[in-house]
Amino acid sequence: xxxxxxxxxxxxxxxxxxxxxxxxxxxxxxxxxxxxxxxxxxxxxxxxxxxxxxxxxxxxxxxxxxxxxxxxxxxxxxxxxxxxxxxxxxxxxxxxxxxxxxxxxxxxxxxxxxxxxxxxxxxxxxxxxxxxxxxxxxxxxxxxxxxxxxxxxxxxxxxxxxxxxxxxxxxxxxxxxxxxxxxxxxxxxxxxxxxxxxxxxxxxxxxxxxxxxxxxxxxxxxxxxxxxxxxxxxxxxxxxxxxxxxxxxxxxxxxxxxxxxxxxxxxxxxxxxxxxxxxxxxxxxxxxxxxxxxxxxxxxxxxxxxxxxxxxxxxxxxxxxxxxxxx
Numbered sequence: 488x489x490x491x492x493x494x495x496x497x498x499x500x501x502x503x504x505x506x507x508x509x510x511x512x513x514x515x516x517x518x519x520x521x522x523x524x525x526x527x528x529x530x531x532x533x534x535x536x537x538x539x540x541x542x543x544x545x546x547x548x549x550x551x552x553x554x555x556x557x558x559x560x561x562x563x564x565x566x567x568x569x570x571x572x573x574x575x576x577x578x579x580x581x582x583x584x585x586x587x588x589x590x591x592x593x594x595x596x597x598x599x600x601x602x603x604x605x606x607x608x609x610x611x612x613x614x615x616x617x618x619x620x621x622x623x624x625x626x627x628x629x630x631x632x633x634x635x636x637x638x639x640x641x642x643x644x645x646x647x648x649x650x651x652x653x654x655x656x657x658x659x660x661x662x663x664x665x666x667x668x669x670x671x672x673x674x675x676x677x678x679x680x681x682x683x684x685x686x687x688x689x690x691x692x693x694x695x696x697x698x699x700x701x702x703x704x705x706x707x708x709x710x711x712x713x714x715x716x717x718x719x720x721x722x723x724x725x726x727x728x729x730x731x732x733x734x735x736x737x738x739x740x741x742x743x744x745x746x747x748x749x750x751x752x753x754x755x756x757x758x759x760x761x762x763x764x765x766x767x768x769x770x771x772x773x774x775x776x777x778x779x780x781x782x783x784x785x786x787x788x789x790x791x792x793x794x795x796x797x798x799x800x801x802x803x804x805x806x807x808x809x810x811x812x813x814x
Contacts, residue, residue, distance in 0.1 A: 495538050496524055501575050502527060502536070505568035512536060526580065534567055537576040546576050549700035551593050553578075554671070555617045556699065561607065562685060563699065581695035582686055587679035587720050598726050601617045601715070603728045604682065607691050608710055609737045612671040614705040623673055623705030625657070625664040628752050632656050634759030642762050643808045651799055654739050659796040660752060663745040673705040679715045697700060708742040712750035716783045718757055718776050724786075744792045751787035751796060781809050 492514035498696040502510055512527035521543040526537040528685040539546040546569065556563040564579040586604070590597050621627075633653065640647040676698045683695035711734055732745055758780050761773040 492525075493524060494536070495540070495575070497537070497573055497802040498525070498536060498575065498773075501506060501568070501570050501573065502577070507532075507534070507577070510534075511744075512705045514784055515520075527577065533580040535564070535578050535580045537578060538756060539574040539576065541572070541574045544569060546574055546700075548702070548717065549576065552617065552674075552702045556611075556696060559614045560691065561611065561696060562688065562694060563696045570672065576637050576695045581683035581697070582583075583688070584684040585680055586682040586684060586694070587717075589684055590679065591720065594723075595767060597723055601722070601726050601730050602733060603632050603691070603694060604714055605711065605733050606737075607694055608677075608707075608714075609734060610691055610797055611764060612669075612670070612707050612738065616670055617670045617702065619767060620702055620704045622670075623675075623703035627703075627705075628660050628663075628749075629653055629656055631756045632759075634763065634790055635755045636759075638759040638762040642766060645785065645804065645808060648799075648803060652803075655795040655799040657753065659748050659793055662792070663708075663748050668707060668740055668742065668745070673703045673709045675701045675710070675713070676697045677710040677749075678717045682714075695706045706742075706745055706749060707738070707740060709753070711742070712753055713745055716750045716754060716787075718754075718780055727731050732771070747787050747790040748792045751784060751793050758784070766800065785809075 492511045499508075499514060502508060502512070507527055507529055510527045510532075513526045513528060515524040515526045515535065521540055523538045525538070527534045527536050528786065537546065537549070539549070550569065555564060555566075557645040562581075564581065566576060566578055568577040569575070577624050586600060633649070634646045636649050636652050639645075670812055674696070681696070681698040683697065685695040687691055689696075711731065715722050715730055731743070734740075736743060758777065761776055761780070762774045764770040787793055
């Protein structure tokens with residue numbers, strides 16, 4: 488077992504205090520943060536142990552958003568036990584069936600699965616946004632996109648015009664900031680590897696939601712762009728177009744321009760984040776996603792809403808620096 492996936496020393500006592508003293512603790516997953524997940528197995532019972540070690544992580548936002556989502560009629564994990572000072576949560580186990588692998592194995596059902604995911608967002612966006620969440624708007628979008636200038640460009644020895652870069656993005660994103668659409672709860676990391684297909688459930692409850700602790704109040708197009716322009720799997724462009732149309736028809740909201748602008752913003756931010764994870768945090772496996780991110784971004788640039796940004800990229804990021812092998 489990798490050292491990074493050894494359970495914390497205080498986990499057995501925590502489990503014993505909550506009726507899981509005989510359980511086995513098995514490694515399940517780590518992620519881009521300090522959080523780690525373990526499966527807890529006691530006979531037929533299963534749960535998931537989240538290790539969110541302080542001071543790096545705080546499990547309170549996860550708990551608060553989970554409770555909000557459940558109250559909104561969606562399927563977030565039930566919190567079975569908690570020790571906030573130790574950063575430990577015992578949560579409901581949604582099983583092993585993720586949306587990503589399920590769709591990849593049954594591409595003929597891709598439209599049906601993504602229709603369900605889109606309907607989930609439609610449902611969430613009819614609810615008032617969760618109180619107390621940080622705002623995700625123009626200043627935040629601009630700050631996030633600068634990760635590309637701060638990490639990606641130096642990694643490829645590109646001298647960057649930071650002021651021009653930010654100005655181009657402000658031109659693209661200002662119409663999104665001022666479009667007057669109601670703001671909603673944005674889950675932010677809403678993609679196929681954070682959506683489980685829960686056995687024994689149907690309708691919206693079939694989709695088990697994970698990794699939502701960084702939720703924000705922001706634009707209704709953001710999560711749709713996140714799941715349809717997924718960093719980890721290729722969504723058929725025809726499915727993407729159909730789901731964008733499905734959302735707009737159901738809500739009566741014209742999010743077309745915002746969708747492409749925020750998709751491009753997110754994809755550019757992720758290019759910077761993945762290089763940072765590689766260079767700063769010693770997680771080189773994130774390099775594998777870079778070619779997909781460039782493919783998505785080039786497609787986003789075809790839309791008129793991104794004209795200013797496309798011009799900046801054409802002037803400053805040579806084609807060879809976009810297609811360079813990440814090995």
